[in-house]
Amino acid sequence: MPRDTIVILTGAGISAESGLGTFRDVDGLWTRYDLNAVATPEGFARNPALVHAFYNARRANCATAAPNAAHDALARLERDWPGEVLIVTQNVDDLHERAGSRNVLHMHGELSRALCAACGHRWPAPLEMHAADPCPACGAAATRPDIVWFGEIPYHMAEIDRTLDRAGLFVAIGTSGNVYPAAGFVREAALFGARTLELNLDPSDTATDFDETRRGPATELVPAWVSALLAP
Structure with a gap:
């Protein structure tokens, strides 16, 4: 064959x-953010508003890149x-x-996708997401970015x-x-x-x-x- x-x-x-930042450069994302806070399920459970703010900024950066x-x-x-x-x-x-x-x-995963942490439904993400956003399938306020975080498969x-x-x-x-x-x-x-x-x-x-x-x-x-x- x-x-x-x-x-x-x-x-x-x-x-x-x-123009999209890498994680490991001298001025990369790991040097400016605690990724345990913004890129883990535990961080999202502690402070979903912070996690959404981080990914909203990345989504906006991506939207202006070519x-x-x-x-x-x-x-x-x-x-x-x-x-x-x-x-x-x-x-x-x-x-x-x-x-x-x-x-x-x-x-x-993808910045342009949203995921319901309660029921697993996926849908196109708006430019800005918030912790109180309801899932369009089940209604739960469990919206998260459809991103694979550290510790996930x-x-x-x-x-x-x-x-x-x-x-x-x-x-x-x-x-x-x-x-x-x-x-x-x-x-x-x-x-x-x-x-x-x-x-x-x-x-x-x-x-x-x-x-x-x-x-x-x-x-x-x-x-x-x-x-x-x-x-x-």
Whole structure:
């Protein structure tokens, strides 16, 4: 069976050049917020208003951002590659979709979605959400962002595993390599015979697990890689 499936893992580094903050930069989100307070179920239980304020700000930031050349190049790859291209993103923004990518799995959820903590119903999130907002399905005032917080299980893991098992190429772009299970994808893909490539500004924690690594900004590396891959 031909292994013409490409699985691409993207992290915060691909959206940084669109003006969306990363967690681990010197001035990143971890240095400005206590993520135990705003990115855990326990933090939400203690102070839902604070959590909503944090994600309302991130949602507003995302709304003013635009896809960059790296997002555009991956949309081109999905459109023109003869096989399957799956983007698995750790990002909660919608820049891949706005660039034109359609085969995207958000393993950590999406800023544009709301979730009822009482009944599990999901719906499109308004620009601003509040702790007292009622669930449109059950009416409970248990509205939360549809985001996978620390201690919760990432979304779409079964589908991701199935695609990694048949991938011919696995590429990680703009990832830190220190958040699991995503950090283990390179080894899983390699175990099933995929070639592996890292495109990153700096070496990730798993850089040595890749067959090849390239260093530089995503807006330069990704378009060049896609153009070379699609060249006749």
